[in-house]
Amino acid sequence: TNLSWCSDCVIADPKVRKAISEVPNSILLEVPIDRKSDIRSPSNVYRTREDTNVEKVPTLVRWTQAGPAKPRLVEDECTEEAVLKYAKEPRSSDTAL
Numbered sequence: 406t407n408l409s410w411c412s413d414c415v416i417a418d419p420k421v422r423k424a425i426s427e428v429p430n431s432i433l434l435e436v437p438i439d440r441k442s443d444i445r446s447p448s449n450v451y452r453t454r455e456d457t458n459v460e461k462v463p464t465l466v467r468w469t470q471a472g473p474a475k476p477r478l479v480e481d482e483c484t485e486e487a488v489l490k491y492a493k494e495p496r497s498s499d500t501a502l
Contacts, residue, residue, distance in 0.1 A: 409437070413480050417463045420485035428492040438462055467491065 408415050425433045436451065438444050444451065444462055451459040456473050457466070465478040465488060478491055 410439070411462050413483075414463045417483035421463070421465060421483055421488050424485050424488035425492055427489060431492055434468075465491065 409418070422433065425431050438449075438451065438459075443449065444459060446452070451457045461479050463478075463480065463483050465483055466473045467477070468474070478487060
């Protein structure tokens with residue numbers, strides 16, 4: 406079916422894509438997580454790397470010139486409205502991970 410095993414990702418995907426497409430000079434990088442590399446595994450590379458540190462999916466991270474920034478959107482925070490606002494309004498509170 407080409408759909409993710411993650412129901413939250415299936416719901417968020419079209420909303421994220423639509424919102425990001427409305428932001429000039431933005432790029433969406435997608436990192437699929439399959440069951441073999443279960444995000445719950447303590448040894449999963451996306452959990453163990455300091456620059457990603459993904460614990461739940463979907464997770465949307467804004468990458469800046471300094472690298473990935475906080476805050477990030479996680480799970481049901483990835484609504485179309487929230488993603489559009491998140492992508493369009495760089496926050497002064499963004500801090501490097």
